[in-house]
Amino acid sequence: MFKYIIAIVRPYKLDEIKETLMETGFVKGMSVSEIRGFGRQRGHKERYRGSEYVVDFVEKIKLEIAVEDEYLDKVIEIIREAAKTGDVGDGKIFVLPMENVIRIRTAEEGKEAL
Amino acid sequence: MMVSTALVMFMTFPGLILFYSGLVKKLSALNTMLMSIVSYAIVSVMWFVFGFPLAFGKDVFGIIGTFSDIFFSHITSLSGSIPIILFAVYQMTFAAITVSLISGALVERIKFKSWIIFTVLWITFVYIPLVHWVWGGGWLAKLGVLDFAGGIVVHISAGISALAMCLILGRRKDMRILPHQLGYSVVGAGLLWFGWFGFNAGSALSSGQLAVDAFINTNMAASVGLLTWMAIDLIKDKKATVLGAISGSIAGLGAITPAVGYVNISSAFVIGMISSCFCYTAISYIKPKFNYDDSLDVFGIHGISGIWGSLALGLFANPIINGAKGLFFGGVHQIIFQIIGVSVAIIYCFTITLLIGLFIKRFFGLRVSREFEIKGLDESEHEESAYEF
Numbered sequence: 001m002f003k004y005i006i007a008i009v010r011p012y013k014l015d016e017i018k019e020t021l022m023e024t025g026f027v028k029g030m031s032v033s034e035i036r037g038f039g040r041q042r043g044h045k046e047r048y049r050g051s052e053y054v055v056d057f058v059e060k061i062k063l064e065i066a067v068e069d070e071y072l073d074k075v076i077e078i079i080r081e082a083a084k085t086g087d088v089g090d091g092k093i094f095v096l097p098m099e100n101v102i103r104i105r106t107a108e109e110g111k112e113a114l
Numbered sequence: 115m116m117v118s119t120a121l122v123m124f125m126t127f128p129g130l131i132l133f134y135s136g137l138v139k140k141l142s143a144l145n146t147m148l149m150s151i152v153s154y155a156i157v158s159v160m161w162f163v164f165g166f167p168l169a170f171g172k173d174v175f176g177i178i179g180t181f182s183d184i185f186f187s188h189i190t191s192l193s194g195s196i197p198i199i200l201f202a203v204y205q206m207t208f209a210a211i212t213v214s215l216i217s218g219a220l221v222e223r224i225k226f227k228s229w230i231i232f233t234v235l236w237i238t239f240v241y242i243p244l245v246h247w248v249w250g251g252g253w254l255a256k257l258g259v260l261d262f263a264g265g266i267v268v269h270i271s272a273g274i275s276a277l278a279m280c281l282i283l284g285r286r287k288d289m290r291i292l293p294h295q296l297g298y299s300v301v302g303a304g305l306l307w308f309g310w311f312g313f314n315a316g317s318a319l320s321s322g323q324l325a326v327d328a329f330i331n332t333n334m335a336a337s338v339g340l341l342t343w344m345a346i347d348l349i350k351d352k353k354a355t356v357l358g359a360i361s362g363s364i365a366g367l368g369a370i371t372p373a374v375g376y377v378n379i380s381s382a383f384v385i386g387m388i389s390s391c392f393c394y395t396a397i398s399y400i401k402p403k404f405n406y407d408d409s410l411d412v413f414g415i416h417g418i419s420g421i422w423g424s425l426a427l428g429l430f431a432n433p434i435i436n437g438a439k440g441l442f443f444g445g446v447h448q449i450i451f452q453i454i455g456v457s458v459a460i461i462y463c464f465t466i467t468l469l470i471g472l473f474i475k476r477f478f479g480l481r482v483s484r485e486f487e488i489k490g491l492d493e494s495e496h497e498e499s500a501y502e503f
Contacts, residue, residue, distance in 0.1 A: 046292070047351060047353070048290075048291040048292070048293065048355070048357050049291060049355075049357055049358065049361055049394075049397050049398070049411065050346075050347070050350070050358075050394060050397060050398035051290075051291070051398070051402075052351075053290050053291075053292065055292070
């Protein structure tokens, strides 16, 4: 029925992803948070007054989007295209099954609440 | 003079507090700021209760001034065209920034209350006597030691005392410099550079040719210091760094300070350039070798540049500028006087600061607990935080 997408992307790619997604109309809303972490890319080097330090965590943006199953593939494709640079550290998209969604104000559930 | 005084005030608050706080981790940003702010306020009071008369009052055997004018009860006269009270405020701003400079070596681990006690004791037993000896007509001044705007009095005293204190305090769990907001430091460095014109040119005590020489020399040394540090970064690591650039400017400013009213522009160029080389070496090679935790490199930048600049005065002083004759202009005595001045300042500041530090450690404790160090000093010492997340 629904899927919950968690996408970890480069911070500067956020606007591009959001604009492309909103243009399609498949997505009605999203949550965004600033996070830090690492994947295979690991951390990065910083240099202060001649000393080199490895910073373990890299700044990323976490996008959380709920979509209906029928739009899932399209939404994933849009995020993947918009977030891609081709370099290490472009991020990941996780797809989770979602049981229900409830709008707090009206108590609507499922598709109506999305 | 009043403008210069305001400029030097600006160096501490907000110049130094921004410079330092940007370089620390974000959980101790406010504590780092408050250390300088509280010192400024303490010195502002101390200086008018007894500091200025002891430093600049009637000389007693070349050692110290007298208590005759505590609370400034009788001082209303002029010294030349400058009201003595204005000169006293000007000097107060020097005392305040000097003790504040030391805080950079101790951040992220010293108890705030102990820092307050340190400020009072250090100004009383280290700064005031040294100022009297060099600027207040004391024995070093009588000997012929020169220090135009504070190479010995400000930078050596702060740098060496910082080293003594960080040796007593010990190392932090995480000794790395990981600036939480390097942009603050860039703004802070700019304000320091700006204020330094009041610091150096103001020390001419009038706005004539000498002040202009000092003004130009200040800007030259800072610029060359910045470019030299950047060149070293580029040669060594292939990339210029922002922190390197601003560190180089401070290295140039620190070194030119004692010599600024005695040398010509070309000498200011050389002094700034060599200062960055020395300071870079101290921070990149000497500090890791001996593994002391001078958090923000107060000894590495202010101490080293102050020592170099004070000695450079003895080499580069041009008699046309202000009478003093350095080695390269045929004078031999000045370099000897400078070596004596620098040596005395190093030994005196290191010893007395060590005693003060050990005294505070014994009776009040110096360091916050391991847990508080990890939590950050903003929360543990002040129950405040600079950032929500």
